[in-house]
Amino acid sequence: MRYFIELSYQGTNYSGWQTQANGTSIQATLSHVLTKRLGKPMYIVASGRTDAGVHARQQFVHLDVDSPLPLSDDFLYSLNCMLPPDIAIHAIFPVRDTDHARFSARSRYYQYHITRHKDAFRQHLTLHFRPELNVEIMNQACEVLLRHRNFRSFSKFRPDVMHYECELTFACWRYTTPGCLTFHIKANRFLWGMVRTIVGTMLEIGxxxxxLERFEELILARDRSQLGAPAPANGLYLVEVGYPDGVLANRPVRDDMD
Structure with a gap:
């Protein structure tokens, strides 16, 4: 039987989603708790691999088990008690054997949060950035971005990447409150380091x-070495993963969401 797990996490203390030889990962932490709670090794697959320090308001993983899980509030509570405070499971529900957390996903939506004012309580959750920014021209850069599909210029090299095509649905900058600026971007897939490199480049434009002309030239060059440093990880969030109708049919309604 296959189950989806919906979770969120603060990535500050982790070396990223994926299990690594050096450093604590979210995947290894969650797998360890599931293995301990269920009494047998558990392997989980996520909708995508977030980088070190990146957060997720919504992430989905799937796991396969031999017998039905006890889907009670007590079971969910026990798992959350075993997890560290910066990882939270919100729901566990059955799906079809053909539903895959990664390959069935049709979209990923990220946000990047910037604040002009230092906040002692959110230092690992937003980028404190003082320089003045021209948000109008940054949104014009988003329009340039949306005209393209190949984002090789924004991606770190990975030997397992077969192509660099991504279909962007939207990209824009918006003030959420005075002094707090958020970048919104949604696509069917993202490349390794892509969003942070886009944000870092947009800050140069702003x-x-x-x-804007040079920005488009850099996109067409398909050469990561011509771009500067990516924005720091602490401001980046995976906020929503989209699936076709039916995949999330058994997902419980969350009472902690607006």
Missing amino acids: QGRLS
């Missing part, structure tokens, strides 16, 4: 250090 400061007048990079023209």
